[in-house]
Amino acid sequence: MSDKKATLKIYRGDNDGGEFKTYEVETYPGMVVLDAIHDIQAKQEPGLAVRWNCKAGRCGSCGAEVNGKPKLMCMTRMSAYDDDPEPIMVTPMKAFPILKDLVTDVSQNFRMAQKIPAFAPRPREADGTHRMQQDDIERIQEFRKCIECFLCQNTCHVIRDHGKKEDFAGPRFLIAMAGLDMHPLDTLDRRELLKDEFGIGYCNITRCCTEVCPEHINITDNGIIPMKERVADDYFDPVRWLIRKVGGEEKKKKASLPVIQNETSTPVVKKKKTEKAAKADE
Amino acid sequence: MASKSVHLSVLQSGFGKTLRRDNWWAGPATTGLIITSFIVYATFRGFENAHYEIGPYLSPMYSPLIDTSFAKGWPIPVSGAMLILGGPASFRLTCYYYRKAYYRAFAMDPPGCAVGERNAHTYNGERKLWIFQNLHRFTLYIAIMFLVFLWHDAVKGLIGWSDGTHLNVGTLVITMNATLLSLYTLSCHALRHLVGGNVNSYSTAFLGGLRFRLWKAVSVLNERHMLFAWMSLFGVGLTDFYVRCISVGAFADARIF
Numbered sequence: 001m002s003d004k005k006a007t008l009k010i011y012r013g014d015n016d017g018g019e020f021k022t023y024e025v026e027t028y029p030g031m032v033v034l035d036a037i038h039d040i041q042a043k044q045e046p047g048l049a050v051r052w053n054c055k056a057g058r059c060g061s062c063g064a065e066v067n068g069k070p071k072l073m074c075m076t077r078m079s080a081y082d083d084d085p086e087p088i089m090v091t092p093m094k095a096f097p098i099l100k101d102l103v104t105d106v107s108q109n110f111r112m113a114q115k116i117p118a119f120a121p122r123p124r125e126a127d128g129t130h131r132m133q134q135d136d137i138e139r140i141q142e143f144r145k146c147i148e149c150f151l152c153q154n155t156c157h158v159i160r161d162h163g164k165k166e167d168f169a170g171p172r173f174l175i176a177m178a179g180l181d182m183h184p185l186d187t188l189d190r191r192e193l194l195k196d197e198f199g200i201g202y203c204n205i206t207r208c209c210t211e212v213c214p215e216h217i218n219i220t221d222n223g224i225i226p227m228k229e230r231v232a233d234d235y236f237d238p239v240r241w242l243i244r245k246v247g248g249e250e251k252k253k254k255a256s257l258p259v260i261q262n263e264t265s266t267p268v269v270k271k272k273k274t275e276k277a278a279k280a281d282e
Numbered sequence: 283m284a285s286k287s288v289h290l291s292v293l294q295s296g297f298g299k300t301l302r303r304d305n306w307w308a309g310p311a312t313t314g315l316i317i318t319s320f321i322v323y324a325t326f327r328g329f330e331n332a333h334y335e336i337g338p339y340l341s342p343m344y345s346p347l348i349d350t351s352f353a354k355g356w357p358i359p360v361s362g363a364m365l366i367l368g369g370p371a372s373f374r375l376t377c378y379y380y381r382k383a384y385y386r387a388f389a390m391d392p393p394g395c396a397v398g399e400r401n402a403h404t405y406n407g408e409r410k411l412w413i414f415q416n417l418h419r420f421t422l423y424i425a426i427m428f429l430v431f432l433w434h435d436a437v438k439g440l441i442g443w444s445d446g447t448h449l450n451v452g453t454l455v456i457t458m459n460a461t462l463l464s465l466y467t468l469s470c471h472a473l474r475h476l477v478g479g480n481v482n483s484y485s486t487a488f489l490g491g492l493r494f495r496l497w498k499a500v501s502v503l504n505e506r507h508m509l510f511a512w513m514s515l516f517g518v519g520l521t522d523f524y525v526r527c528i529s530v531g532a533f534a535d536a537r538i539f
Contacts, residue, residue: 065301065396067301067303068300068302069302069304069396070395094396132483133484133485135484136482136483136484155395155396157391160396161399182482184482184483184485186482199409201409201413202405202406202407202408202409203407203408204381204385204391204407204412205381205382206382206385206386206395208392211395221378221507225378225475226471226474226479229419229472229475229479231416232416232419233480235416236416
């Protein structure tokens with residue numbers, strides 16, 4: 001244990017008001033901000049409220065703002081601030097209502113999650129399985145890394161500064177929608193929902209969500225922009241609109257396509273052919 | 283349980299207010315300075331209407347060469363650059379990278395991540411006034427068309443000499459400009475979507491394998507889109523400046539072979 005000390009200024013209060021209180025802790029190599037908070041809880045301020053769980057950057061519970069930057073406290077080393085003579089400021093996530101001290105009410109995110117139509121896969125193949133290739137799902141695996149810490153929701157200025165919590169889904173749920181829309185087995189068309197209910201047009205691509213993501217998900221380039229382009233396909237592309245009009249086609253519905261493709265999918269066809277060929281050989 | 287979020291004074295709200303201690307303003311300030319300088323320079327060159335062509339070299343701001351004699355006697359001077367620059371400018375205006383850059387630097391919406399915005403204002407994102415941003419794919423087609431002209435100029439810079447084929451520094455400069463613009467254009471998000479990003483099931487889609495490979499290739503370039511965006515912007519400015527310098531005789535164009 002080293003005798004090095006660090007000073008933290010922590011927000012204490014709730015939604016109706018609060019103040020910064022100053023604490024001093026002894027630091028040690030490898031110590032993270034959450035360790036410092038726990039140290040203060042244990043030795044100085046038992047009533048200090050903080051939400052945490054895994055302390056390993058997996059559960060996404062301990063999101064807060066350290067020196068104004070949205071971070072997971074368990075993944076933020078105290079040593080990162082060694083050169084800063086000022087106290088380390090720890091505040092709750094600003095975009096959400098404060099319950100107490102560093103604990104915020106993130107339930108608006110769960111309400112938004114409930115609005116997303118669930119995964120609706122095409123019918124299973126004849127042998128009762130679903131088949132898809134690695135190439136098909138590579139993209140969406142990145143989105144599955146999300147730990148729902150909501151740092152992206154917190155830093156998104158549409159939610160944080162403009163308060164559009166009901167009109168705009170926010171980055172976390174736009175990539176959730178992207179994961180479903182890009183899924184090779186999914187049959188639902190969610191683009192109208194994306195455009196209207198989820199307000200994808202509110203996003204002006206300022207990329208703060210990507211900058212703060214502790215899982216390093218490329219939210220903007222791989223999730224939001226592709227979805228903006230897909231919405232543009234259906235709603236903002238006059239050439240496609242004209243082709244649909246002249247061709248007498250209804251807006252292309254994703255629902256009908258994968259099922260047809262499934263029936264002629266390469267692995268199944270190949271397998272059937274092989275069986276037939278084997279029988280013919282017999 | 284709290285039902286609404288409030289901006290507590292102790293947590294700082296208002297324009298530029300933040301607890302961040304890093305130089306968050308340096309990025310937007312530099313961006314604003316560079317873009318403004320480029321616009322000023324391009325405007326000057328557009329009105330100058332001279333020193334854009336010498337030997338086989340043609341400034342990228344005046345490529346393709348347009349005869350503006352039809353506008354003689356008009357109350358407003360018209361140059362080829364004025365007719366041309368709208369095309370590439372629309373590509374950069376609607377570019378997914380530049381959108382971040384200028385929304386932060388000029389609109390300050392937001393000025394930085396977790397930094398307070400200017401005073402309360404109506405925000406519609408890209409739903410109303412900026413809804414045209416959705417037409418980025420059409421500006422991509424325009425940009426690709428311009429690449430054809432610029433590569434033509436690059437080849438002309440090599441073989442278009444009155445005394446045959448030879449390589450000068452100017453040839454390299456013009457070729458570098460065409461290369462950087464090609465990298466910027468081919469790393470475009472809209473192109474990434476069009477070549478394969480719009481496919482859900484590569485293994486079953488028509489030409490799925492090819493589209494997957496194309497999408498992967500554009501994705502590799504796309505990761506450096508910001509870099510190419512800036513390099514190509516500097517490339518255009520410097521190439522034009524080089525052609526102008528040669529044209530006014532500021533220095534001679536060195537011959538390599």
